[in-house]
Amino acid sequence: MNTKVTIAGVELKNPVMTASGTFGSGEEYSEFVDLNRLGAVVTKGVANVPWAGNPTPRVAETYGGMLNAIGLQNPGVEVLIQRDLLFLKQYQTKVIVNVCGKTIEDYCEVVERLSDQAVDLLEINISCPNVKEGGIAFGQDPKAVETITKELKKRAKQPIIMKLSPNVTSISDMAKAAEAGGADALSLINTLTGMKIDIEKRCFALANKTGGLSGPAIKPIAVRMVYQAANAVTLPIIGMGGIVTAEDAIEFLMAGATAVSVGTANFFRPAATIEVIEGIEQYMERHGIEDITELVGCVR
Amino acid sequence: MAEKWKEQVRIIHQDKISEGIYSVWFQTERIAEVAVPGQFVSVYCKEGSRLLPRPISICEINQQQGQIRIVYRIAGAGTKEISSYSSGDVLEIMGPLGNGYTLKKEKAFLIGGGIGIPPMLELAKQLHCEKEIILGYRSGADLFLKEEFEPYGLVFTATEDGTFGTKGTVLDAIKENHLSADQIYACGPTPMLRAVQLYAKEHGIKAQISLEERMACGIGACLACVCQSKEVDTHSYVHNKRVCKDGPVFDAEEVKFE
Numbered sequence A: 001m002n003t004k005v006t007i008a009g010v011e012l013k014n015p016v017m018t019a020s021g022t023f024g025s026g027e028e029y030s031e032f033v034d035l036n037r038l039g040a041v042v043t044k045g046v047a048n049v050p051w052a053g054n055p056t057p058r059v060a061e062t063y064g065g066m067l068n069a070i071g072l073q074n075p076g077v078e079v080l081i082q083r084d085l086l087f088l089k090q091y092q093t094k095v096i097v098n099v100c101g102k103t104i105e106d107y108c109e110v111v112e113r114l115s116d117q118a119v120d121l122l123e124i125n126i127s128c129p130n131v132k133e134g135g136i137a138f139g140q141d142p143k144a145v146e147t148i149t150k151e152l153k154k155r156a157k158q159p160i161i162m163k164l165s166p167n168v169t170s171i172s173d174m175a176k177a178a179e180a181g182g183a184d185a186l187s188l189i190n191t192l193t194g195m196k197i198d199i200e201k202r203c204f205a206l207a208n209k210t211g212g213l214s215g216p217a218i219k220p221i222a223v224r225m226v227y228q229a230a231n232a233v234t235l236p237i238i239g240m241g242g243i244v245t246a247e248d249a250i251e252f253l254m255a256g257a258t259a260v261s262v263g264t265a266n267f268f269r270p271a272a273t274i275e276v277i278e279g280i281e282q283y284m285e286r287h288g289i290e291d292i293t294e295l296v297g298c299v300r
Numbered sequence B: 001m002a003e004k005w006k007e008q009v010r011i012i013h014q015d016k017i018s019e020g021i022y023s024v025w026f027q028t029e030r031i032a033e034v035a036v037p038g039q040f041v042s043v044y045c046k047e048g049s050r051l052l053p054r055p056i057s058i059c060e061i062n063q064q065q066g067q068i069r070i071v072y073r074i075a076g077a078g079t080k081e082i083s084s085y086s087s088g089d090v091l092e093i094m095g096p097l098g099n100g101y102t103l104k105k106e107k108a109f110l111i112g113g114g115i116g117i118p119p120m121l122e123l124a125k126q127l128h129c130e131k132e133i134i135l136g137y138r139s140g141a142d143l144f145l146k147e148e149f150e151p152y153g154l155v156f157t158a159t160e161d162g163t164f165g166t167k168g169t170v171l172d173a174i175k176e177n178h179l180s181a182d183q184i185y186a187c188g189p190t191p192m193l194r195a196v197q198l199y200a201k202e203h204g205i206k207a208q209i210s211l212e213e214r215m216a217c218g219i220g221a222c223l224a225c226v227c228q229s230k231e232v233d234t235h236s237y238v239h240n241k242r243v244c245k246d247g248p249v250f251d252a253e254e255v256k257f258e
Helices: A077-089 A104-113 A142-155 A171-180 A216-232 A246-255 A272-286 B029-034 B077-083 B118-126 B146-152 B170-176 B190-203
Strands: A005-007 A010-012 A016-018 A040-042 A059-062 A065-068 A094-099 A121-125 A160-163 A185-188 A192-195 A210-214 A237-240 A259-262 B005-018 B021-027 B040-044 B054-062 B067-073 B090-097 B108-113 B131-137 B154-159 B183-187 B206-210 B226-229 B240-242 B249-251
Touching (some): A059 A210, A065 A216, A077 A094, A077 A104, A094 A104, A104 A142, A121 A142, A142 A160, A142 A171, A171 A185, A171 A216, A185 A216, A210 A216, A216 A237, A216 A246, A246 A259, A246 A272, A259 A272, B005 B029, B021 B077, B029 B090, B040 B067, B054 B077, B054 B090, B054 B118, B067 B077, B067 B118, B108 B118, B108 B170, B108 B190, B118 B131, B118 B183, B131 B146, B131 B170, B154 B170, B170 B190, B183 B190, B190 B206
Parallel strands (some): A016 A040, A016 A259, A040 A094, A094 A121, A160 A185, A185 A237, A237 A259, B108 B183, B131 B154, B183 B206
Antiparallel strands (some): A005 A010, A059 A065, A192 A210, B005 B021, B005 B090, B021 B067, B040 B054, B040 B090, B054 B067, B206 B249, B226 B240
């Protein structure tokens, strides 16, 4: 049985990776998960310099999901290189670094700094809804998506994955814009902007007022968007949004994703990634599927 | 890395001990063996729409029997669901999480306010030194756990409405009873912790305070539950310590309240 998939020339042992921001750099989860078994570890977003993030409360639970407004707290690319990448080097898994910035120059600086590092792919976060500058500001306008993609392609030594926001009118237009800019792959969806109000205290549940909705509640939207993006471009797609089980992951593959990320599920099932990997293998066995790539985009 | 486990645990018994306050004993040999006072466990709901675990401090540890006890207040639908389970039911928990109190030899205040009282009980049992226990409640009608503290030290009480003990806060009770100590251990609402921090500073003594914050992962990965710290944190180097992993117990002087 073959579970290997290839994203922009990088072969993953299986299509299951972690969604940025839900797995740190893997260290905390290595107590629950053998990182060697993962297709890839996607690190939390990293900028050129440390970011302090948003005030608390930063998270709130909602029906079948959660809102977060962490605000991309991160230690900056130097600490990532000296600590997190060294840690990940011990494992036989691919490393994808999620890159964030406030300006195009910030993104370029991180991408250039990582050029000679043990990083297999770069994921460009142009879709974080919780920061005022950068993030989603680049991800809601097709022209901006194309421009930043082009600039990063000029500098990046590794293939780049553009991570798209669902908070747009047409996901197909955004996917096409990234493709036109020269992206090597797409990942989607990031979180949906949401809000929760504490009616007892008459205040917002999050200090940031709004936050990104994730978890099982958003899965049907994510599957639909992956399907639309897959039909709009020829790039490989990493699908995510509410995946908890292998069955969820297989839906994304059938909708057109070449690989999938497990995100919020890590918070309540620390070994969710492994359960998804094993569940996909069992599904393939049950259905006599020799090669996982047979499933990719099989529902048209 | 400190050992922690996510496991299915059986409820030995669950009791309502005051209005909206529940006490539950879990059978969990592994967690009971290594847990220390001030640590917490994440308790998972069974209802699938409630994804995130509820972080609840450990109230008592019985190593011989392999059991731990938590005491919590119903704060919403999740804790309400947890309160509906009884003897023999199985729940999923993860723990022990975070860093507990560092046990010192100096004469101590153990200060608990409201639902911050429970973790002080195991601490009171394990702390073998001269100690005074100061508990703050809303009212004389809900003096939960008070009697259970009495074998371990002198207990002083404050109630917001003045229906029992000192009227006012735990700090008012300290003043009224002319108490003094060289080391403080505290857990309670933020205004209380801020007052304890100030008291410790004014009296030139050390205080260890246990913080509460909204959490998601409970193990230091998601960066949801940060507090502002005097020192840079070891994760992002931005003065944001993680309550779940670097805490929940901090040296009072380390924490900057907004």
